[in-house]
Amino acid sequence: MFPFQVVYRDATQAAHSLDDERLLALIRFGEPPVPERDPRTGAIPLLELGGTETAEIWLSARPVRTGVTHGVSHAGNDTVLFLQHRLDEYAPDALQPLTAMAYRRLFAAARELGYPHLLRVWNYFPAINQECGGLERYRAFCAGRHQALVAELTEFETHLPAACAIGADEPGLRLYALASRIAGIQIENPRQTSAFRYPRQYGPRSPSFSRAVLKAWGERRHHLYISGTASIVGHASRHLDPMAQLEETLLNLQALLAQANRLTPEPLRPALLKIYCRPNLDPAPLRQRIVQALDADPPMLFLRADICRRELLIEIEGLAVGPAPVNPLQDDAL
Ligand code: 3EB
Numbered sequence: 001m002f003p004f005q006v007v008y009r010d011a012t013q014a015a016h017s018l019d020d021e022r023l024l025a026l027i028r029f030g031e032p033p034v035p036e037r038d039p040r041t042g043a044i045p046l047l048e049l050g051g052t053e054t055a056e057i058w059l060s061a062r063p064v065r066t067g068v069t070h071g072v073s074h075a076g077n078d079t080v081l082f083l084q085h086r087l088d089e090y091a092p093d094a095l096q097p098l099t100a101m102a103y104r105r106l107f108a109a110a111r112e113l114g115y116p117h118l119l120r121v122w123n124y125f126p127a128i129n130q131e132c133g134g135l136e137r138y139r140a141f142c143a144g145r146h147q148a149l150v151a152e153l154t155e156f157e158t159h160l161p162a163a164c165a166i167g168a169d170e171p172g173l174r175l176y177a178l179a180s181r182i183a184g185i186q187i188e189n190p191r192q193t194s195a196f197r198y199p200r201q202y203g204p205r206s207p208s209f210s211r212a213v214l215k216a217w218g219e220r221r222h223h224l225y226i227s228g229t230a231s232i233v234g235h236a237s238r239h240l241d242p243m244a245q246l247e248e249t250l251l252n253l254q255a256l257l258a259q260a261n262r263l264t265p266e267p268l269r270p271a272l273l274k275i276y277c278r279p280n281l282d283p284a285p286l287r288q289r290i291v292q293a294l295d296a297d298p299p300m301l302f303l304r305a306d307i308c309r310r311e312l313l314i315e316i317e318g319l320a321v322g323p324a325p326v327n328p329l330q331d332d333a334l
Contacts, residue, residue, distance in 0.1 A: 001061055001217065001218060001221065002061065002217050002218075002221055002223070002321075003060065003061055003062075003077060003079035003080045003217055004024050004058050004059060004060045004061060004077065004079075004080055005058075005059050006056065006057070006058050006059075006271075006272050006319055007056075007057050007059065007272075007299070008054045008055070008056055008057070008272065008299045008301055009054070009055050009057055010052075010053065010054070010055070011028055011029075011053035011054055011055040012053060014026055014028065014055035014057065017055075017057055018038060018040070018041070020059070021063045021064060022059055022060045022061070022062065022063060022064060022077075023040055023057065023058070023059065023060070023064060023075075024040060024058035024059065024060045024064050024075050024076075024077065024080070024082045025040050025041075025042065025056070025057070025058035025075060025082040025084075025176075026038075026040055026041045026042070026055060026056075026057055026058075027041075027042045027043070027044060027055065027056040027057075027176070028041070028042070028043045028044070028055050029043070029044050029045075029046055029047075029048050029053075029054060029055075029056075029301070029303060030045070030046070030047050030048055030053070031045070031047075038066070039066040039067060039068060039073035039074055039075055039084070040064070040066060040073075040075045040082070042084050042174070042176055044122075044124055044168065044174070044303075045124070045168045045169045045170035045174075046124075046166070046168055046169060046276075046303040046304060046305050047169070047303065047304045048301065048302065048303055048304075049277060049280065049281065049282075049283050049302040049303065049304055050282075050283040050284075050302055054301050056301070058082060060077040060080075061077070062077045062078065063077070064076065064077050065077075069108075069109040069112055069113060070105045070108045070109045070112070071085060071105055072084070072085045072105050072106055072108075072109035072110075073085070074109060074113060076113060076115065079180065079181065079217075080115070080178060080179065080180050081110060081113055081115040081178070081179040081180070082176070082177075082178060083106055083109060083110060083175075083176070083177040083178075083179060084174070084175065084176045084177070085102050085105055085106055085109075085174075085175045086172055086173065086174050086175075087101070087102050087172065087173045088171070088172055089125075089171060089172065089173060092127070092130075092132045092137070093132040093133035093135075093140070095125065095132070095137050095140040095141050095144065095173070096135075096140040096141070096143045096144040096147070097144060098144065098173055099140075099141050099143075099144025099145050099148070099173065100144040100145070100147045100148045101144075101148075102144075102148075102173055102175050103144070103145055103148030103149065103152070103175075104148050104151075104152070106118065106121075106175060106177055107148070107152045110177070110179040114181060115179035115180055115181055116179070116181075117159075117179055117180045117181070117182065117183040117184065118161040118177050118178070118179050119161055119162065119177075119178045119179065119180055119184045119213045119215055119225055120161055120162045120163070120177065120178040120213060120225040121161045121162075121163045121175060121176070121177045121178075121209075122163070122164055122166075122174075122175065122176040122177070123141065123145075123163060123164065123165040123166065123173075123174075123175055124165075124166050124167075124168040124173075124174040124175075125137070125141065125167070125168060125172070125173045125174065126167065126168050126169065126170060126171055126172075127167065128141075128165070128166070128167030128306045128307075128308055129167065129306060129308075129309075129310050135203075135204075136203070138165060138167075138203075138308040138309075139202075139203035139204065139205075141165060142165075142203050142205050142206065142207045142208070143203070143204055143205040145205075145207075145208050146205035146206065146208045147205070149208045150208075156196075156208075157194075157196055157197075158186055159183060159186060160186060160196060160208055160209055160210040161177070161209060161210065161213060162209060162210050162211070162212050162213040162225040162226065162227040163207075163209035163210075163227050163228070164227060164228030164276075164315065164317045165207070165228070165308050166228070166276055166305045166306065166307065166308075166315075167305060167306025167307070167308075168305070168306075178225065180215065184213040184214055184215035184225070185213065185214045185215070185263065186210040186212075186213060187210065187211055187212040187213065187214055187224070187256065187259050187260050187263075188210065188211050188259070189211040189212075189229075189252055189255050189256045189259060190255055190259060191233055191234075191251065191252055191255045192211065192232055192233065192234065192235070192252060193234050193235040194210075194211070195207040195208070195209055195210075195211070196208050196209070196210075198235050199235060202235065207308075209227055210227065211226075211227050211229070211256055212224050212225060212226045212227055212256055212259075212260060213225045214260050214263060214264070219265075220265060220266065220322075220323060221322075221323075222264050222268060222321065222322040223319060223320075223321060224257070224260050224268050224319065224320040224321075224322075225319060226253070226256065226316075226317055226318050226319065226320060227317060228276070228307075228315045228316070228317045229249055229252045229253050229256065229315065229316050229317065230245070230249055230252075230307065230309075230312045230314065230315045230316075231244070231245035231246075231248035231249050231252075231312060231313075231314065232248075232252070232312075233248065233252075237309055237311045237312055240311070242277070242279060242281060242313040242314055243285075243289070245312070245313050245314045246286060246289060246290075246314050247289075247293075249314055249315070249316055250289070250290065250293040250294065250316075253270075253294065253316060254293070254294070257270075257320060260320070261322075264322050265322075266322045266323045267322060268320040268321060268322040269296050269298075269320060269321060269322060269323075270294055270296045270298045270318055270319075270320050271298050271299075271318070271319050271320055271321040272298055272299055272300075272318050272319045273290065273298055273299070273300045273301070273316055273317070273318035274300075274301045274303065274316070274317050274318055275290075275300060275301070275302045275303070275314065275315075275316050276303050276304075276305035276307060276314070276315045276316075276317075277302060277303070277304060277305065277313065277314055278304075278305065278306060278307055278312065278313045278314070279313060280304060281302075281314075283300070283302040286302070286314075287300055287302075290316075298318070
């Protein structure tokens with residue numbers, strides 16, 4: 001049994017999900033709505049491309065318990081825990097200590113609740129490429145995250161969560177995370193230098209994340225949490241044109257899936273993709289090319305976003321599943 005599944009739904013109908021005792025998370029996109037007190041709800045301040053309004057819904061196989069611990073909101077079902085933490089920035093050049101504190105709290109809450117393993121973290125904050133106090137804000141964020149992860153993880157380079165770090169349109173540092181009682185397996189990409197080993201030219205502390213995390217929820221039930229994947233080969237950015245960057249990104253995704261497939265009895269299939277685009281691109285040709293290259297047509301969400309390197313125009317993250325549930329609405333397919 002999968003302990004939860006993730007789906008995209010029409011945002012206008014998403015509010016109904018709040019009455020569902022199996023709702024783990026409801027994430028909306030675009031302009032932040034009136035903040036809700038419900039620990040299961042979150043808002044990612046990024047505009048959706050293509051005129052659709054989508055909500056991301058995490059549905060638990062069992063009833064969910066919610067709460068707030070160390071300032072971190074959470075919802076859990078005894079196997080997995082959804083966490084979120086939002087911090088106001090008191091000064092634009094204090095992102096490093098703020099990030100370190102946010103991660104310390106995330107770990108404190110996850111540990112206290114009995115889900116000590118962070119599988120996946122989503123990071124959003126504004127002005128990601130802006131220089132502040134002599135350091136780009138993304139690099140300051142990386143330094144703060146590194147500081148916290150080195151302190152919290154006993155085996156730093158082998159137990160890093162999958163992640164993405166995205167420039168958002170609203171103030172505040174927003175972290176979302178998925179944690180579990182039992183650890184997942186870190187997957188790296190043979191086409192790319194592991195981010196935690198990037199050379200010094202990319203900042204004083206390397207980005208501390210894994211390319212993906214593979215989690216077995218049963219003998220034949222796997223989730224692959226795929227980090228933000230971009231047009232990077234080795235450690236260098238490639239191509240100036242967005243469609244060329246897309247091609248390289250797809251090669252990276254395929255290499256990553258192949259790497260994970262070495263550990264699973266059946267091949268993993270992309271089940272959900274989030275595509276961040278720096279320019280205001282038309283999603284239709286991107287979608288078409290992704291479907292063709294991956295030989296899969298998963299639900300996709302296209303968001304206008306700043307990416308952590310100025311020259312990067314596209315980044316893709318998501319979830320792959322193996323084997324794919326036959327009918328995701330059927331209870332035993334969860
Ligand atoms: C890269 O591969 C592109 O800092 O958490 C992708 C995924 C990227 C996660 C992060 C950054 C992060 O380096 C950028």
